[in-house]
Amino acid sequence: MKALQYIKSVPRYVFVRTIGHWSPKFVTGPLSSIRMANINQPELPTSEWLRIRPLLSGICGSDLTTIQAKGSPYFSPLISAPFVMGHEVVGEIIELGPNSNSKDLSIGDRVVIEPGLCCIVRGIDPPCSSCQEGNFSLCEMIMHGDLAPGIQTGYCRDTGGGWSSSVVAHPFQVHKIPVQLSDEEAVLVEPFSCCLHAALQSFPKDNEKILIIGCGAIGLLTIAALRALGARCQILAAARYPHQQTMAANLGADLVVKADKDLYDIVRKITGAEIYWPEIGRPVFIGGTQRTFDCVGSSQTIDDALRLTGSGGDVTIVGMPGIPKNIDWTAIWYKELKVKGSYAYGSESYEGDVISTFDLAIKLLNSGIINLKPLVTDVFALKDYRKALELAMTAGQNGSVKVVFDFRPPKKQDIK
16 A cells, blocks of 8 residues: 655654755655655554544644654654554544454444554553553553554554555544544544643633634644633634634634734733843743643743743643753743643543543534634645645645645546
8 A cells, every 4th residue: 555654764864854944845855754655554453453544634743843853852762663654534444353343333434543552552451550540642651562662653663644545543542423523624633632631731710811822723723622611711822824813713712913022012911911121031021821822832932931921820832842942941930830731632521521532522523612624724635745745844824724635535526
């Protein structure tokens, strides 16, 4: 089968990290770390597993960070290569292992994959303490069990990934999609779940003023998650591009501003904070928002989040950081800020019940409370992966949000 595969190669990594910033073409070219390959479809690791044919598979910011060699080497020992990329997947079941029907699954069911490769997926019993508590994304056994190392589907050589015509999954990872939900909505369940998890970790009170920094896919989905969960706080969103500003407002932001030097003055006016300038360096805020969600994870946005959040406030890092530099950590100490990371999903407490983040995402999408379909802005065949990835790398300036690969057969009207 054709698959877009990541090759673990130090020379290629160094080339892309050194030269890739000059042009996206270097990142996807013949000397890059990705290749279109003819490979065998992955085998079912055990008799419990099943096979899924992707319909749509999204391009995530973490995928781009990996391909562009921009991120931290932190994850490099926690993956197994070569691996097929793609962890935002909606597809249909095409094969069931002899013991895979624990969720009453059937051939032809349309499903999404929860990509975390936790203890249950790896056949490890008893599970680690994180998995016992329902924090499956924090599993401490990702190097062990029935699979090669890997934190998620799309970063493990044994599972395959969504950027191909065949990926395998454990029944624990599979969630059925209601017929009412389109493929475009379903492919957003994974990133939407990430943002639901972040929103529930730092859920605002009705009278609070909060700040969302960055309105790419993760920032927009964080706004959507907060409103879908019933948040009545005042949401200020900082977005760089006009289409992001429009979408942020449509999803429930009360005030959307351009993410530039005027952000500090606007936050000051809205919150009643005071701003002072030191002899050198960036402005000092006294007061600020009660909560800030940094949905970018860059050095500047982390520094902004710490400065713009008021005393005793919460800062949640939702965007994937690399190795940030030049951040002044004084505000954490002086303002007694609570700074936390938010990674992936697991089990959530919601309306008195415990529910998986994925099931909650599907429930909220199916309720019609929010419409995320407009966020899927660009669809490509896998053969056009260079165009798709190059567009995703420059999504903001090109008016895009979520770029996806489409494996569905062409509609009759599309056939000429």
